[in-house]
Amino acid sequence: MAVYLDHAATTPMLPLAIDAYAHAMALVGNPASIHSIGQNAKRVLEEAREQVAATLGCESIEVVFTGGGTEAVNLAIKGLFWARPGTRILVAAGEHHATIDTVEWLAAREGATIQWLPLDEAGRLSLPDLEAALAEDPEDIALVSVLWANNEVGTVQPITEISALAARAGVPLHVDAIAAYGQLPIDVSAVRADSGAGAGTGLVALSVSAHKIGGPVGIGALVLSRSATIEALIHGGGQQRQVRSGTQDAAAAVSFAAAASAVHAALPAESVRLAALRDRLVAGALTAVPQAVLNGAGGDATVRLPGNAHFSFPGCEGDSLLFLLDMAGVAVSTGSACQAGIPEPSHVLIAMGRSVEEARGALRVTLGHTSTDADVDAFLAALPAAYAQAATAGHADRQTSFDLR
Helix, strand or coil: CCCCCCCCCCCCCCCHHHHHHHHHCCCCCCCCCHHHHHHHHHHHHHHHHHHHHHHCCHHHHHEEEEEHHHHHHHHHHHHHHHHHCCEEEEEEEECCHHHHHHHHHHHCCCCCCEEEECCCCCCECCHHHHHHHCCHHHHHEEEEECCCCCCCCEEEEEEEHHHHHHHHHCCCCEEEECCCEEEEEECCCHHHHHCCCCCCCCEEEEEEECCCCCCCCCCCCEEECCCCCCCEEEEECCCCCCCCCCCHHHHHHHHHHHHHHHHHHHHHCCCCCCHHHHHHHHHHHHCCCCCEEEEECCCCCCCEECCCCECCCCCCCCCCCCHHHHHHCCCCCCCHHHCCCCCCHHHHHCCCCHHHHHHHEEEEEECCCCHHHHHHHHHHHHHHHHHHHHHCCCCCCCCCCCCCC
């Protein structure tokens, strides 16, 4: 059986989430129906919403279930942009493509102006640059969007400080917490209180996804403050505060809630376990391939996701290394699964100031609830030969979009 070290792309469903899903799928009833069968479905759905809210430190009414993390990001960014008079969107460089492609669509179709905010060499957002951008005509800023933790290099952003800057400028903040959820404690109410977020300002929207934490694919959530003004993407029956119409998937919500509750309860111990595995993997990889460079912030849980290890391997293509490791029975990635198969340098490393050559040799190894010492051993055993062969092949002779800029 292959060793799976790509948990940031998706993690195996938890058995209890599968059981909860199967049981809930046997229930009949539309939660919007007013008869007793429909109201029973609604009760099950709302109990699931309360459980998910408890893991995010928010009110249950603020949890808007979506068809996944990408929809939640689109709803937050497009919805906030359409609801405000400003045209500027402040976005941290190195974001997930769910954000990048959304804001670029708004720029092409809706007249938005994107202002990219720089990252430092560890992938941290520059707070002075954010503050300066917010001070420049804040009434023309529709929103700020930033990852809680980078999905490629694992760097954790100072979300409370970012929310405070946005709140002082009177601007709403959307946080993509999809990579962070289940790996770091998330308390939306605490961030809002500690940052002085007010009515419609500071942290007002936060995106998460179920399949990243052992729940099912096809459901996510947008935590949306009751003070936020937003335009809906989907219109119809007016479900979920008229923010996201459509018949709600009670079974998926129940499974999501089961996974969320289990992961939330296990988080303190699991984050310590994953960090220890990650540190051993990093030390072993840098010993096996001394030329390799660890990307991102340090290993402390406040600055890096506990399950993330991201490397640059000089003189080879990350894709080549990925395929060679896959042939050896070890599954890793070169970055976001949404960009898999597209031979481009890591845009995150480019945003961090790395060269195109360094960005082409990127490899992401991510651990999760099924990861063991044996998995780490298998990766470390396969890495030296795979790197030697990939380095012999060198870089592919091809142009990328970065070469054409």
